[in-house]
Amino acid sequence: MPLFIRRVVAALAAVLLTVTGLTVTAGSASAADPVTSSRTFPNGTITAAFSDTTFRAGDPFTVTVTVTNTGTTTQGVGYSFRGNDFGTPALFTLDSCDLPSSPSGSCDNPAPDLRVRFSSLPAGQSATATFHARVVPDAAPGSYNAFQTGTIGLVTSMTFSPAVTFTVQPPADADLGVTLTATAGPLLSSQINYAATVTNNGPGTAGASTTTVLLPTQTTSVTGLPAGCTYTTGTRTVTCDTGALANGASTTRSFTANFGLLSLGTLSATAARASSTPTDPNPANDTATRNCTVLTSLIITCP
Known part of the structure; x- marks a missing residue:
């Protein structure tokens, strides 16, 4: 059984899972139970760990992205996510980003996306970046599907598993x-x-x-x-x-x-x-x- 499924099963008290075929959809999580979503490529892996998926407008959260090059040559690697569908207002904004000293990487926030890229990740190595993000202050309460995109070398995918859903709660009284x-x-x-x-x-x-x-x-x-x-x-x-x-x-x-x-x-x-x-x-x-x-x-x- 894949590692991410074992972790989710162990946290059934806090996370509701619906399994259909090969698709696993994760419900809302608490800050103590982060959601981890990943994608395996022919020449590497990308994993994104969300510190929380249930927020109120203005709340901060982190996303820790780990990329691994399992190929035999240096590869360019990138990852981005957004909380809204294409053509809709941004759900998140980027406060800051933590990057390793090596390999060289960059983060940016071309709304509505939050992106990280390592232009030259050596073969057999991994790198980790952490987004310090925030829900926009005027975010409407509701449920939003995360849109994740990863690239390793010449291969790009928008299919990460499990799928992640963000929930924005109404403002506290x-x-x-x-x-x-x-x-x-x-x-x-x-x-x-x-x-x-x-x-x-x-x-x-x-x-x-x-x-x-x-x-x-x-x-x-x-x-x-x-x-x-x-x-x-x-x-x-x-x-x-x-x-x-x-x-x-x-x-x-x-x-x-x-x-x-x-x-x-x-x-x-x-x-x-x-x-x-x-x-x-x-x-x-x-x-x-x-x-x-x-x-x-x-x-x-x-x-």
Whole structure:
């Protein structure tokens, strides 16, 4: 039994195999169970070991390619792979490539292909290159067939076994939490300084987010709005583009609400996550309210 089949059978708990005739199709693998695909040529072999085949957009992975010249003369050897069919957008991009000091080799990324070539591989020798690749950030979730091409000497083949399938999973949820602080302005100023903070509690990256602050009914104007924030007088709402946030990152938008002569009572403002992508799984922390108190017609206190 060929070596690659013995390895796959040993990992049946993690890899689903469908065997039809001489074709072996590998399902998705975890990072702990890489998929190895190979091709035997009349004068050598090419083997590609994929560190993972299940990703999310933006995820890194490696492909270690080993080429062996079993012929009797020096041969040119090349290998390339892509994650999409011809004429479709690239699924991967190349971060870097590790090459041996000898024999001389080169890597490049003429999208959508990732390629390595050894122009002169001596007879009886092997060489290894490692692609450090990444799924493009806008990759659509779905299943993609790997297209592999190998060349040794004058022989080129696109048939590697087992066939490799890439799976791009939907983005991980991003739990955005909103907090709001309120600080009374200078004495007799009839102002409140607000700061709305959005924090991404993960596990995924938030690709975009919008936050609003609904101000007290007594608000007469807003000043000090940062870039990306607007104020709608009719609804007394400040709307801010809080942008993309990596897991664990925070961003704050600060501004000042102005008031005229006030009646005694409470000034209430509420910040809220208005929208974000991907899905926010926890609405419980999407809003925050702060109350300030009017002590006299010109004095405000915010506990």
